[in-house]
Amino acid sequence: MLKFNTSHVEAVDYIIVGGGTAGCVVAERLSASGRDRVLLLEAGGSDQRFWVRVPIGYGRTFNDPAVNWMYEAEPEASLGGVRSYWPRGKVLGGSGSINAMVYARGQPRDYDDWRELGNSGWGWSDVLPHFQAIESRGDGVGDGERTSGGAVANSARPALRITDVSAQAHPLVRAYIEACGALGYPFTPDFNGAQPEGVGIYQITTRNGLRDSTATAWLRPALRRRNLQLLLDSQVLRIECAARRATGVRYTRGGQMVSVRANKAVVLCAGSVNSPQLLQLSGIGPASLLQGLGIPVIHELSAVGRNLQDHLGISYFYRSRVPTLNNRLYPWWGKAAAGLQYALTRRGPLSMSVNQGGGFIRSDPSLRAPDLQLYFNPASYTSSRTRTRRLMNPDPFPGFLLSFNSCRPTSRGHIAVRSADPQQQPAIFPNYLSTEQDLQDVYKGARLMRALAATEPLAALIDHEMQPGAAKTSEAELLQDFRERAGTVFHPVSTCMMGPAPDHAVVDARLRVHGIAGLRVIDASIFPTVTSGNTNGPTVMVADKGASMLLADSE
Numbered sequence: 001m002l003k004f005n006t007s008h009v010e011a012v013d014y015i016i017v018g019g020g021t022a023g024c025v026v027a028e029r030l031s032a033s034g035r036d037r038v039l040l041l042e043a044g045g046s047d048q049r050f051w052v053r054v055p056i057g058y059g060r061t062f063n064d065p066a067v068n069w070m071y072e073a074e075p076e077a078s079l080g081g082v083r084s085y086w087p088r089g090k091v092l093g094g095s096g097s098i099n100a101m102v103y104a105r106g107q108p109r110d111y112d113d114w115r116e117l118g119n120s121g122w123g124w125s126d127v128l129p130h131f132q133a134i135e136s137r138g139d140g141v142g143d144g145e146r147t148s149g150g151a152v153a154n155s156a157r158p159a160l161r162i163t164d165v166s167a168q169a170h171p172l173v174r175a176y177i178e179a180c181g182a183l184g185y186p187f188t189p190d191f192n193g194a195q196p197e198g199v200g201i202y203q204i205t206t207r208n209g210l211r212d213s214t215a216t217a218w219l220r221p222a223l224r225r226r227n228l229q230l231l232l233d234s235q236v237l238r239i240e241c242a243a244r245r246a247t248g249v250r251y252t253r254g255g256q257m258v259s260v261r262a263n264k265a266v267v268l269c270a271g272s273v274n275s276p277q278l279l280q281l282s283g284i285g286p287a288s289l290l291q292g293l294g295i296p297v298i299h300e301l302s303a304v305g306r307n308l309q310d311h312l313g314i315s316y317f318y319r320s321r322v323p324t325l326n327n328r329l330y331p332w333w334g335k336a337a338a339g340l341q342y343a344l345t346r347r348g349p350l351s352m353s354v355n356q357g358g359g360f361i362r363s364d365p366s367l368r369a370p371d372l373q374l375y376f377n378p379a380s381y382t383s384s385r386t387r388t389r390r391l392m393n394p395d396p397f398p399g400f401l402l403s404f405n406s407c408r409p410t411s412r413g414h415i416a417v418r419s420a421d422p423q424q425q426p427a428i429f430p431n432y433l434s435t436e437q438d439l440q441d442v443y444k445g446a447r448l449m450r451a452l453a454a455t456e457p458l459a460a461l462i463d464h465e466m467q468p469g470a471a472k473t474s475e476a477e478l479l480q481d482f483r484e485r486a487g488t489v490f491h492p493v494s495t496c497m498m499g500p501a502p503d504h505a506v507v508d509a510r511l512r513v514h515g516i517a518g519l520r521v522i523d524a525s526i527f528p529t530v531t532s533g534n535t536n537g538p539t540v541m542v543a544d545k546g547a548s549m550l551l552a553d554s555e
């Protein structure tokens, strides 16, 4: 098929930087008319890899440099001075090609907060139609809140397949749900429906037992279009600007430096680490930082890289009296049986996420929204701070994990380039646990873990608590344990925050970079605040809505 070829082309209409969760959606939407020429530049390679497509492969891609930027945060005083490991997808589909596949819209309150922060058009009632449009359900289950646009049989629009795996969940998940019920936390059959609060079983983004991503659902079918060009292994080094307008980008591919112009817009979809990095490298950011590194300041925008938010979680580790998934997946014959089951049916543990049970709960009923997110994993493996995810090699005894993180952390970190060299990893300062509220959430979560483990029917299944261990009971001991073992849940956002004031935010409510024409950021970095749950679904929503705005504005 004839496509335009950028080695001969100097200009296109839209350049999209980053073919991750957001970038693949934006590329599909902008190229749909067939009129505009769209170039998608992705630093990583193809997502057509066995361990990307098979859900259990999460354990492999987690630390595979072939598909992962494998970042490390700066030593974090609040976590005992360690450098947290920050995996990020460097592959088509981005982090959506290596994530744990849990699908969660978040809580309506999250988006009403976005609107109340001055972002008109981003309240729950505004974003709900976009969620409905991006979701497709294979099982036909749903309620009034979930009439999926994407699932409509003759709809031409792509959508992410959201799979309900409750029929396959490990029996122990039921014990977890019943124990939650006994503590007063209600069951919800659908976190992404009319009752997003409560405890239940996470839905995951798989299609026929394979990972579904925006690369598979949006981009791949769109690549048939003659006006859409994808270049893999193409890393953008800077955004070119003239007279406060983005005019194009400079990228490297196969050792060559190439410049391309954008007639309409450059759209930054490089994610929460690389979008602020690229703006800073291009002279758009905090003037003092840029001047100190000899980067000419094109436009001072102090919020670039600021407002970093992330979910910080910990697992409580229990030895079980009854068999868990460890008993199936530890012995070689168990692995072989699971592999065979997957090969024949695309079902079983290899088709699932590590996180089966979960919840969004209020630790105090007087709160206006859930403050803790829970996970129940019917297997156990090494601690969350390490670079390994031994999914296929769990502990040789029955064990399971109960985990929590604060839904709405108030600590704020930042990201800053270290030099003008685009190949150097930017410095990541998460600044976890720097507010009293975040410390209080640690105590609340720890108390809840202990309460759940002491509640039937879960209590009867527990032999003993392996970590933190029953000897640790005081708040000081539990906080110290949290500092030693907690790790990122991989949801960094807000480093190019959306907001009305250029001195506090990077983009406006139409995702235009304040003060620079022809430049938008459309990815997880624009979230004004982190959503209460996992961030992939909300990023797809942002991409769908952001693309609609861009198309409307350029008409």
Ligand SMILES: Cc1cc2nc3c(=O)[nH]c(=O)nc-3n(C[C@H](O)[C@H](O)[C@H](O)COP(=O)(O)OP(=O)(O)OC[C@H]3O[C@@H](n4cnc5c(N)ncnc54)[C@H](O)[C@@H]3O)c2cc1C
Binding pocket: 017, 018, 019, 020, 021, 022, 023, 041, 042, 043, 044, 062, 087, 088, 089, 090, 091, 092, 093, 094, 095, 096, 098, 099, 100, 101, 102, 103, 104, 234, 235, 236, 237, 269, 270, 271, 272, 274, 275, 278, 489, 490, 491, 523, 524, 525, 534, 535, 536, 537, 539
């Ligand atoms: C290990 C892990 C587990 C997770 N688990 C879950 C989960 O279970 N559920 C959930 O909802 N969320 C999860 N997340 C988070 C979720 O995947 C992200 O929030 C989401 O993918 C962010 O999308 P994005 O488009 O902002 O960035 P990304 O998807 O990361 O896309 C950015 C893309 O830009 C490319 N890029 C970067 N710099 C350049 C450059 N200079 N030039 C060209 N291309 C560039 C990158 O290679 C990448 O492909 C997880 C994330 C990780 C890493």
